[in-house]
Amino acid sequence: MSWYIVAAALAIQLLTHILMPFNLRFSRLHGIIALPGERRIHEDEIPEAGGLSFGLPIILMQLIFAVVFRHTEMGRLFFELGTVGVLALTFGLLDDRFESRARHKFVWQIALGVIMYVIGYRVLFLTNPLGSHFILGWLSFPVTVLWYVIVINAINFIDGLDGLASGIAAIVSIVLLVVGIREQNFLVISLSAFLLSGTLAFLYYNFHPAKIFLGETGTQFIALNIAAISTAGAAQFKGITSMTMMIPLVALGIPLLDVLLAVFRRIRLGNIFTADKLHIHHTMLAFGLSQRTISIIVYFITLLFGLIAIGFSFTDKKVLFTLLMTLLALIVIIAYILMRRERDK
Numbered sequence: 001m002s003w004y005i006v007a008a009a010l011a012i013q014l015l016t017h018i019l020m021p022f023n024l025r026f027s028r029l030h031g032i033i034a035l036p037g038e039r040r041i042h043e044d045e046i047p048e049a050g051g052l053s054f055g056l057p058i059i060l061m062q063l064i065f066a067v068v069f070r071h072t073e074m075g076r077l078f079f080e081l082g083t084v085g086v087l088a089l090t091f092g093l094l095d096d097r098f099e100s101r102a103r104h105k106f107v108w109q110i111a112l113g114v115i116m117y118v119i120g121y122r123v124l125f126l127t128n129p130l131g132s133h134f135i136l137g138w139l140s141f142p143v144t145v146l147w148y149v150i151v152i153n154a155i156n157f158i159d160g161l162d163g164l165a166s167g168i169a170a171i172v173s174i175v176l177l178v179v180g181i182r183e184q185n186f187l188v189i190s191l192s193a194f195l196l197s198g199t200l201a202f203l204y205y206n207f208h209p210a211k212i213f214l215g216e217t218g219t220q221f222i223a224l225n226i227a228a229i230s231t232a233g234a235a236q237f238k239g240i241t242s243m244t245m246m247i248p249l250v251a252l253g254i255p256l257l258d259v260l261l262a263v264f265r266r267i268r269l270g271n272i273f274t275a276d277k278l279h280i281h282h283t284m285l286a287f288g289l290s291q292r293t294i295s296i297i298v299y300f301i302t303l304l305f306g307l308i309a310i311g312f313s314f315t316d317k318k319v320l321f322t323l324l325m326t327l328l329a330l331i332v333i334i335a336y337i338l339m340r341r342e343r344d345k
Contacts, residue, residue, distance in 0.1 A: 004068070005190050008061040009197035015057035016201035023053045024212060032096050034213050046210060048096045051089060051218025053205075054198030058225070059085045061194055074187055080119040081191070081228055088112065088224045092217035105216075109152050112224065113145030121231045123147050144231070151248075152223040154255035157262055158298075159219050160279055161291045163207035166214060168255060168302050169222045170199040175251040175306035176229050191229045195222070208291040226252070250309035254280065254302055 027033065027047030034046045059082045066079035091108055094100070100108075116122075123144045126134040136143055159165035173196035180188030199222065205211045214222070230248035249256065258280045284294045 001186060004065070005193050008065070008190070009193045012054065012057040012061055012194055012197040013201045015060070016054040016198055017204075019053045019056065020205055020212070023047070023050065026052070027212070030097065032093070032215070034215070046213050048213045048215030049093055049217040050202060050206060050212040050214045051092060051216075051221045053212075054202045055085065055089045055217065055221040058194045058198050058221075059089075062191075065190060077120060077187060077232070078190075081121065081225075084112070084115055084119065085221060085224060087115075088220045089217055092215065092220040095216040106149070109149045110145060112152070112220075113148035116148055116224075116228060116231075117141055117144040121228045123231055147231075148224070148227045150256065150259065151227040151252065152220055154252055154259045155223040155226070156216070156219045157258050157279055158255040159214055161208070161285075161294055162210035163203055163291075164295050164298060165219060165222065165255075166199045166203045166206045167295060167299050168252075169226065170196055170203060171299060171302045171306055172226055172248070172251045173199060173229075175247065175309050176226070178310050179247055180229075185232070187232045188229055191225060191232060195225050195229070208295065247309045251302070251306045253305040254298055 024047050027049050032047065032049045034048045036044065062078045062082035062085065066075045066082060069075035069078065095105065117140075121144075122140050124136060124140055126136060126143070155165055155169065158168060173192050177189060177192035177196060180192055202214075202218070206214065226248065262279065280298075284297070285291070289297075
Protein backbone atom coordinates (compact mmCIF):
# COMPACT_ATOMS: atom_id res chain seq x y z
CA MET A 1 0.00 0.00 0.00
CA SER A 2 2.83 2.40 0.83
CA TRP A 3 4.19 2.18 -2.71
CA TYR A 4 0.81 3.25 -4.10
CA ILE A 5 0.93 6.34 -1.89
CA VAL A 6 4.53 7.18 -2.79
CA ALA A 7 3.84 6.79 -6.51
CA ALA A 8 0.71 8.94 -6.29
CA ALA A 9 2.54 11.64 -4.30
CA LEU A 10 5.35 11.76 -6.86
CA ALA A 11 2.79 11.98 -9.66
CA ILE A 12 1.11 14.93 -7.91
CA GLN A 13 4.48 16.65 -7.53
CA LEU A 14 5.29 16.17 -11.23
CA LEU A 15 1.83 17.16 -12.48
CA THR A 16 1.83 20.32 -10.37
CA HIS A 17 5.04 21.50 -12.04
CA ILE A 18 3.71 20.53 -15.48
CA LEU A 19 0.42 22.38 -14.97
CA MET A 20 1.96 25.56 -13.58
CA PRO A 21 2.79 27.24 -16.95
CA PHE A 22 -0.74 26.47 -18.18
CA ASN A 23 -2.19 27.84 -14.95
CA LEU A 24 -0.25 31.10 -15.34
CA ARG A 25 -1.49 31.53 -18.91
CA PHE A 26 -5.05 30.54 -17.97
CA SER A 27 -5.17 33.10 -15.15
CA ARG A 28 -3.90 35.93 -17.35
CA LEU A 29 -6.15 35.00 -20.26
CA HIS A 30 -9.32 35.02 -18.13
CA GLY A 31 -8.43 38.03 -16.00
CA ILE A 32 -7.90 36.04 -12.79
CA ILE A 33 -5.33 38.51 -11.54
CA ALA A 34 -4.59 39.93 -8.08
CA LEU A 35 -4.31 43.68 -8.63
CA PRO A 36 -2.40 45.96 -6.23
CA GLY A 37 -4.73 47.71 -3.80
CA GLU A 38 -5.25 49.14 -0.36
CA ARG A 39 -5.73 45.73 1.28
CA ARG A 40 -2.94 44.01 -0.64
CA ILE A 41 0.80 44.11 -0.08
CA HIS A 42 2.12 43.27 -3.55
CA GLU A 43 2.80 46.04 -6.06
CA ASP A 44 2.53 44.02 -9.28
CA GLU A 45 -0.28 42.18 -11.03
CA ILE A 46 0.01 38.52 -9.97
CA PRO A 47 -1.99 35.60 -11.42
CA GLU A 48 -4.35 33.92 -8.95
CA ALA A 49 -6.20 30.61 -8.92
CA GLY A 50 -2.92 28.83 -8.16
CA GLY A 51 -4.88 26.10 -6.42
CA LEU A 52 -5.69 24.58 -9.79
CA SER A 53 -2.07 23.51 -10.26
CA PHE A 54 -2.05 21.11 -7.33
CA GLY A 55 -5.79 20.73 -6.70
CA LEU A 56 -6.48 18.98 -10.00
CA PRO A 57 -3.65 16.41 -9.59
CA ILE A 58 -4.73 15.69 -6.01
CA ILE A 59 -8.34 15.16 -7.10
CA LEU A 60 -7.12 12.89 -9.92
CA MET A 61 -5.21 10.70 -7.45
CA GLN A 62 -8.17 10.61 -5.06
CA LEU A 63 -10.41 9.40 -7.88
CA ILE A 64 -7.84 6.82 -9.00
CA PHE A 65 -7.64 5.48 -5.44
CA ALA A 66 -11.44 5.42 -5.41
CA VAL A 67 -11.36 3.10 -8.42
CA VAL A 68 -8.57 0.94 -6.95
CA PHE A 69 -10.49 0.50 -3.69
CA ARG A 70 -13.98 0.41 -5.22
CA HIS A 71 -16.68 -1.53 -3.36
CA THR A 72 -15.10 -0.49 -0.04
CA GLU A 73 -15.94 2.25 2.43
CA MET A 74 -12.52 3.79 1.87
CA GLY A 75 -13.05 3.88 -1.89
CA ARG A 76 -16.32 5.71 -1.36
CA LEU A 77 -14.65 8.29 0.89
CA PHE A 78 -11.91 8.90 -1.70
CA PHE A 79 -14.48 9.36 -4.45
CA GLU A 80 -16.75 11.68 -2.52
CA LEU A 81 -13.92 13.87 -1.21
CA GLY A 82 -12.59 14.19 -4.77
CA THR A 83 -16.04 15.19 -5.97
CA VAL A 84 -16.45 17.83 -3.27
CA GLY A 85 -12.92 19.00 -4.08
CA VAL A 86 -14.10 19.76 -7.62
CA LEU A 87 -16.93 21.86 -6.16
CA ALA A 88 -14.49 23.74 -3.90
CA LEU A 89 -12.13 24.47 -6.81
CA THR A 90 -15.01 25.62 -9.00
CA PHE A 91 -16.44 28.01 -6.45
CA GLY A 92 -12.98 29.29 -5.56
CA LEU A 93 -12.23 29.91 -9.23
CA LEU A 94 -15.48 31.85 -9.69
CA ASP A 95 -14.71 33.88 -6.56
CA ASP A 96 -11.20 34.71 -7.80
CA ARG A 97 -12.68 35.91 -11.08
CA PHE A 98 -15.71 37.84 -9.83
CA GLU A 99 -14.85 38.51 -6.13
CA SER A 100 -17.93 37.37 -4.23
CA ARG A 101 -19.23 39.25 -1.22
CA ALA A 102 -18.09 37.98 2.18
CA ARG A 103 -21.66 36.99 3.10
CA HIS A 104 -21.97 34.85 -0.01
CA LYS A 105 -18.66 33.14 0.79
CA PHE A 106 -19.91 32.39 4.28
CA VAL A 107 -23.05 30.70 2.92
CA TRP A 108 -20.93 28.59 0.57
CA GLN A 109 -18.62 27.59 3.44
CA ILE A 110 -21.61 26.41 5.46
CA ALA A 111 -22.84 24.44 2.44
CA LEU A 112 -19.44 22.74 2.14
CA GLY A 113 -19.58 21.77 5.81
CA VAL A 114 -23.06 20.31 5.39
CA ILE A 115 -21.98 18.30 2.34
CA MET A 116 -18.92 16.94 4.14
CA TYR A 117 -21.08 15.88 7.08
CA VAL A 118 -23.49 14.06 4.76
CA ILE A 119 -20.74 12.10 2.98
CA GLY A 120 -19.19 10.94 6.25
CA TYR A 121 -16.32 13.29 7.07
CA ARG A 122 -17.73 14.15 10.49
CA VAL A 123 -16.48 15.33 13.86
CA LEU A 124 -17.73 12.52 16.09
CA PHE A 125 -15.55 13.09 19.12
CA LEU A 126 -13.84 15.97 20.88
CA THR A 127 -10.51 15.30 22.55
CA ASN A 128 -10.37 15.94 26.27
CA PRO A 129 -6.67 16.28 27.17
CA LEU A 130 -7.51 15.85 30.84
CA GLY A 131 -9.61 12.70 30.52
CA SER A 132 -11.80 10.59 28.23
CA HIS A 133 -13.18 11.88 24.93
CA PHE A 134 -16.52 13.61 24.52
CA ILE A 135 -18.93 11.75 22.21
CA LEU A 136 -20.90 14.46 20.40
CA GLY A 137 -24.01 12.58 19.33
CA TRP A 138 -26.50 14.99 17.73
CA LEU A 139 -24.02 17.85 18.24
CA SER A 140 -21.82 16.24 15.60
CA PHE A 141 -23.68 18.06 12.81
CA PRO A 142 -23.28 21.69 14.01
CA VAL A 143 -19.73 21.04 15.25
CA THR A 144 -18.74 19.51 11.89
CA VAL A 145 -20.15 22.45 9.91
CA LEU A 146 -18.50 24.92 12.29
CA TRP A 147 -15.18 23.08 11.96
CA TYR A 148 -15.14 23.38 8.17
CA VAL A 149 -16.12 27.07 8.30
CA ILE A 150 -13.38 27.81 10.86
CA VAL A 151 -10.62 26.00 8.96
CA ILE A 152 -11.58 27.58 5.62
CA ASN A 153 -11.45 31.06 7.14
CA ALA A 154 -8.22 30.29 9.02
CA ILE A 155 -6.39 29.36 5.82
CA ASN A 156 -8.02 32.25 3.95
CA PHE A 157 -7.07 34.88 6.53
CA ILE A 158 -3.45 33.71 6.85
CA ASP A 159 -2.99 33.81 3.06
CA GLY A 160 -1.71 37.39 3.09
CA LEU A 161 1.98 36.92 2.32
CA ASP A 162 3.87 35.02 -0.35
CA GLY A 163 4.11 31.35 0.58
CA LEU A 164 2.61 31.74 4.05
CA ALA A 165 -0.57 29.67 3.71
CA SER A 166 0.96 27.04 1.39
CA GLY A 167 3.94 26.59 3.74
CA ILE A 168 1.69 26.23 6.78
CA ALA A 169 -0.45 23.71 4.87
CA ALA A 170 2.65 21.63 4.06
CA ILE A 171 3.73 21.57 7.71
CA VAL A 172 0.24 20.65 8.93
CA SER A 173 0.14 17.89 6.31
CA ILE A 174 3.38 16.48 7.72
CA VAL A 175 1.89 16.45 11.21
CA LEU A 176 -1.26 14.67 10.05
CA LEU A 177 0.85 12.24 7.99
CA VAL A 178 2.99 11.30 11.02
CA VAL A 179 -0.07 10.71 13.18
CA GLY A 180 -1.74 8.73 10.39
CA ILE A 181 1.34 6.48 10.11
CA ARG A 182 1.41 5.98 13.86
CA GLU A 183 -2.25 4.95 13.86
CA GLN A 184 -1.89 2.91 10.62
CA ASN A 185 -4.80 4.80 9.11
CA PHE A 186 -4.48 4.38 5.34
CA LEU A 187 -7.02 7.07 4.45
CA VAL A 188 -5.30 9.68 6.61
CA ILE A 189 -1.85 8.70 5.31
CA SER A 190 -2.96 8.93 1.68
CA LEU A 191 -4.78 12.25 1.92
CA SER A 192 -1.98 13.84 3.98
CA ALA A 193 0.71 12.66 1.55
CA PHE A 194 -1.27 13.97 -1.43
CA LEU A 195 -1.73 17.42 0.13
CA LEU A 196 1.90 17.57 1.29
CA SER A 197 3.21 16.76 -2.18
CA GLY A 198 0.94 19.30 -3.89
CA THR A 199 1.59 22.19 -1.50
CA LEU A 200 5.36 21.63 -1.52
CA ALA A 201 5.41 21.72 -5.32
CA PHE A 202 3.27 24.87 -5.34
CA LEU A 203 5.43 26.54 -2.68
CA TYR A 204 8.29 26.60 -5.20
CA TYR A 205 6.30 29.16 -7.22
CA ASN A 206 4.51 30.82 -4.31
CA PHE A 207 7.38 31.69 -1.95
CA HIS A 208 8.54 35.31 -2.04
CA PRO A 209 8.72 36.71 -4.67
CA ALA A 210 5.60 34.81 -5.73
CA LYS A 211 4.92 34.05 -9.38
CA ILE A 212 1.34 33.04 -8.59
CA PHE A 213 -1.05 33.25 -5.62
CA LEU A 214 -3.25 30.54 -4.11
CA GLY A 215 -6.38 32.64 -4.46
CA GLU A 216 -9.70 31.43 -3.06
CA THR A 217 -9.25 28.45 -5.38
CA GLY A 218 -6.25 27.25 -3.42
CA THR A 219 -7.17 28.30 0.12
CA GLN A 220 -10.60 26.65 0.00
CA PHE A 221 -9.19 23.45 -1.46
CA ILE A 222 -6.39 23.26 1.11
CA ALA A 223 -8.77 23.99 4.00
CA LEU A 224 -11.30 21.43 2.77
CA ASN A 225 -8.66 18.71 2.70
CA ILE A 226 -7.08 19.59 6.05
CA ALA A 227 -10.48 19.64 7.73
CA ALA A 228 -11.41 16.36 6.00
CA ILE A 229 -8.17 14.64 6.99
CA SER A 230 -8.70 15.62 10.62
CA THR A 231 -12.08 13.85 10.58
CA ALA A 232 -10.96 10.87 8.50
CA GLY A 233 -9.50 9.06 11.51
CA ALA A 234 -12.96 8.42 12.88
CA ALA A 235 -14.17 7.38 9.42
CA GLN A 236 -12.17 4.13 9.64
CA PHE A 237 -12.67 3.80 13.39
CA LYS A 238 -8.92 3.70 13.85
CA GLY A 239 -6.87 6.20 15.75
CA ILE A 240 -9.92 7.67 17.46
CA THR A 241 -7.80 8.46 20.50
CA SER A 242 -5.53 10.76 18.49
CA MET A 243 -7.18 11.68 15.18
CA THR A 244 -9.73 13.90 16.86
CA MET A 245 -9.94 17.66 17.03
CA MET A 246 -6.97 18.29 19.30
CA ILE A 247 -4.21 17.50 16.79
CA PRO A 248 -5.39 19.72 13.89
CA LEU A 249 -6.40 22.42 16.37
CA VAL A 250 -2.87 22.50 17.75
CA ALA A 251 -1.13 22.25 14.37
CA LEU A 252 -3.23 25.12 12.99
CA GLY A 253 -2.50 27.24 16.06
CA ILE A 254 -1.35 30.41 14.25
CA PRO A 255 -4.13 30.56 11.59
CA LEU A 256 -6.82 29.77 14.18
CA LEU A 257 -5.46 32.39 16.56
CA ASP A 258 -5.53 34.90 13.70
CA VAL A 259 -9.19 34.07 13.03
CA LEU A 260 -10.06 34.47 16.72
CA LEU A 261 -8.37 37.86 16.96
CA ALA A 262 -10.01 38.99 13.69
CA VAL A 263 -13.49 38.01 14.90
CA PHE A 264 -13.14 39.92 18.17
CA ARG A 265 -11.62 42.89 16.34
CA ARG A 266 -14.42 43.06 13.79
CA ILE A 267 -17.16 42.58 16.37
CA ARG A 268 -15.75 45.60 18.18
CA LEU A 269 -15.87 47.56 14.92
CA GLY A 270 -19.48 46.52 14.35
CA ASN A 271 -19.25 44.34 11.23
CA ILE A 272 -17.79 40.85 11.23
CA PHE A 273 -17.61 40.78 7.41
CA THR A 274 -15.43 43.91 7.12
CA ALA A 275 -11.93 43.10 5.90
CA ASP A 276 -8.87 44.83 7.32
CA LYS A 277 -5.07 44.82 7.34
CA LEU A 278 -4.60 44.01 11.03
CA HIS A 279 -3.87 40.31 10.75
CA ILE A 280 -0.81 38.89 12.51
CA HIS A 281 1.35 38.98 9.38
CA HIS A 282 0.27 42.56 8.59
CA THR A 283 1.35 43.65 12.08
CA MET A 284 4.71 41.93 11.66
CA LEU A 285 5.16 43.72 8.33
CA ALA A 286 4.43 47.04 10.03
CA PHE A 287 7.34 46.38 12.39
CA GLY A 288 9.72 46.21 9.44
CA LEU A 289 10.06 42.43 8.97
CA SER A 290 10.35 41.17 5.40
CA GLN A 291 7.90 38.71 3.86
CA ARG A 292 10.55 35.98 3.83
CA THR A 293 11.41 36.55 7.49
CA ILE A 294 7.75 36.53 8.57
CA SER A 295 7.07 33.33 6.64
CA ILE A 296 10.07 31.57 8.20
CA ILE A 297 9.07 32.72 11.72
CA VAL A 298 5.49 31.49 11.24
CA TYR A 299 6.75 28.22 9.71
CA PHE A 300 8.90 27.66 12.79
CA ILE A 301 6.05 28.37 15.22
CA THR A 302 3.71 26.13 13.20
CA LEU A 303 6.32 23.36 13.30
CA LEU A 304 6.61 23.82 17.07
CA PHE A 305 2.84 23.51 17.44
CA GLY A 306 2.97 20.50 15.13
CA LEU A 307 5.54 18.74 17.30
CA ILE A 308 3.34 19.35 20.34
CA ALA A 309 0.38 17.95 18.38
CA ILE A 310 2.34 14.82 17.49
CA GLY A 311 3.29 14.52 21.15
CA PHE A 312 -0.37 14.05 22.06
CA SER A 313 -0.15 10.64 20.42
CA PHE A 314 2.92 9.54 22.34
CA THR A 315 2.93 10.83 25.88
CA ASP A 316 0.99 12.32 28.78
CA LYS A 317 -1.62 14.68 27.35
CA LYS A 318 -1.85 16.68 30.57
CA VAL A 319 1.79 17.76 30.42
CA LEU A 320 1.57 18.70 26.74
CA PHE A 321 -1.73 20.48 27.26
CA THR A 322 -0.17 22.63 29.97
CA LEU A 323 2.78 23.41 27.68
CA LEU A 324 0.40 24.24 24.83
CA MET A 325 -1.74 26.56 26.94
CA THR A 326 1.39 28.36 28.19
CA LEU A 327 2.70 28.79 24.65
CA LEU A 328 -0.66 30.01 23.37
CA ALA A 329 -0.97 32.49 26.23
CA LEU A 330 2.46 33.94 25.45
CA ILE A 331 1.64 34.26 21.74
CA VAL A 332 -1.73 35.90 22.46
CA ILE A 333 -0.11 38.40 24.84
CA ILE A 334 2.66 39.23 22.36
CA ALA A 335 0.18 39.55 19.47
CA TYR A 336 -2.08 41.83 21.54
CA ILE A 337 0.83 44.07 22.58
CA LEU A 338 2.13 44.35 19.02
CA MET A 339 -1.30 45.13 17.57
CA ARG A 340 -2.05 47.71 20.23
CA ARG A 341 1.28 49.45 19.68
CA GLU A 342 0.68 49.49 15.94
CA ARG A 343 -2.85 50.89 16.38
CA ASP A 344 -1.60 53.63 18.73
CA LYS A 345 0.96 54.87 16.20
